[in-house]
Amino acid sequence: MAERNVPLHDAAMTDIDRQLPLGEEIFLDHVGHFVRDPEAAGAALIRAGFAPTPRSVQVAPDGGPTGTGNVCAMLTRGYMEVLFKTADTTLGREFEAALGRYCGIQLAAFAVADANIWHQRLGVAGFRTRPIAPFQRPVATATGTATAAFTVARVEPGEMAEGRIQMLTHHTEDAVWQRRWLTHSNGALGLASLSIVVADVDEAAARYARFTGRPAIRTSAGQAVMLDRGRIDLVTREAFAAALPEIAIPSLPFIAGYGVTVASLDAAATVLRKGGLSFRRAGDVLVAPFPEELGKGAWLFGADRQAVFFR
Numbered sequence: 001m002a003e004r005n006v007p008l009h010d011a012a013m014t015d016i017d018r019q020l021p022l023g024e025e026i027f028l029d030h031v032g033h034f035v036r037d038p039e040a041a042g043a044a045l046i047r048a049g050f051a052p053t054p055r056s057v058q059v060a061p062d063g064g065p066t067g068t069g070n071v072c073a074m075l076t077r078g079y080m081e082v083l084f085k086t087a088d089t090t091l092g093r094e095f096e097a098a099l100g101r102y103c104g105i106q107l108a109a110f111a112v113a114d115a116n117i118w119h120q121r122l123g124v125a126g127f128r129t130r131p132i133a134p135f136q137r138p139v140a141t142a143t144g145t146a147t148a149a150f151t152v153a154r155v156e157p158g159e160m161a162e163g164r165i166q167m168l169t170h171h172t173e174d175a176v177w178q179r180r181w182l183t184h185s186n187g188a189l190g191l192a193s194l195s196i197v198v199a200d201v202d203e204a205a206a207r208y209a210r211f212t213g214r215p216a217i218r219t220s221a222g223q224a225v226m227l228d229r230g231r232i233d234l235v236t237r238e239a240f241a242a243a244l245p246e247i248a249i250p251s252l253p254f255i256a257g258y259g260v261t262v263a264s265l266d267a268a269a270t271v272l273r274k275g276g277l278s279f280r281r282a283g284d285v286l287v288a289p290f291p292e293e294l295g296k297g298a299w300l301f302g303a304d305r306q307a308v309f310f311r
Contacts (some may be wrong), residue, residue: 020111045294051184105295107163150171187263188268192259192261194258260302269281
């Protein structure tokens with residue numbers, strides 16, 4: 001892994017036990033794999049040691065389909081989402097177009113306390129925004145059903161070339177993070193980092209700094225934006241290829257992977273091996289390319305301060 005050439009703000013790496021942010025905090029909330037076959041993707045998550053939730057179809061406030069559905073792997077801090085097309089809507093067609101680039105991670109969502117405030121801030125920061133969007137999806141519970149509700153602050157297509165990059169506020173924590181879905185055989189605990197390969201690091205870093213309201217800090221691999229929980233690494237093609245030569249870059253920009261904290265590297269390695277997944281140990285982390293069913297990219301499994309691609 002690439003080494004830091006400046007000290008990074010350790011406060012942003014602090015282990016926050018709270019699931020949701022307060023005040024001005026921003027958390028790396030979830031990442032989204034865009035896939036064509038949700039059943040195969042769910043099976044791939046199981047092979048990797050995750051316990052996926054049942055499939056769910058998202059609906060708009062008027063009760064109509066948004067055009068996508070999901071399967072999730074819920075963590076004690078954040079979650080992973082597998083998205084698939086469910087209807088020929090505007091969002092569904094945008095999803096289909098994104099798959100033309102590559103299957104893999106094309107969504108990164110940052111949790112904030114009030115998406116409405118951040119929607120206004122994004123406009124002031126120079127982003128073309130879409131109307132604030134309330135979403136909901138039905139979820140099964142241990143005793144029946146519930147509704148997961150959240151509000152999303154979105155920008156227009158093209159404003160964030162990396163994919164669907166958005167702010168959101170959760171309104172139903174208990175329905176989303178049900179205790180029964182938080183235990184994984186690979187020992188996964190939470191999201192720690194996101195790695196994005198870009199053609200122009202300086203441009204992308206300035207844009208993400210405007211988007212999050214957090215400064216970008218130069219590193220030997222590119223630049224990093226530190227959040228109150230989690231971080232975003234924006235790296236050059238050359239730095240990424242040197243660190244993870246086993247991951248082919250389909251096109252730029254490319255959301256190439258994310259760090260997952262685990263309780264034990266040895267236990268995670270045992271589960272990956274049993275599931276038939278390839279991986280390698282690099283110091284205090286495990287690098288594991290996604291199974292083909294989840295698209296292109298890689299997981300980085302490690303302890304809180306090690307589950308980052310570029311340190």
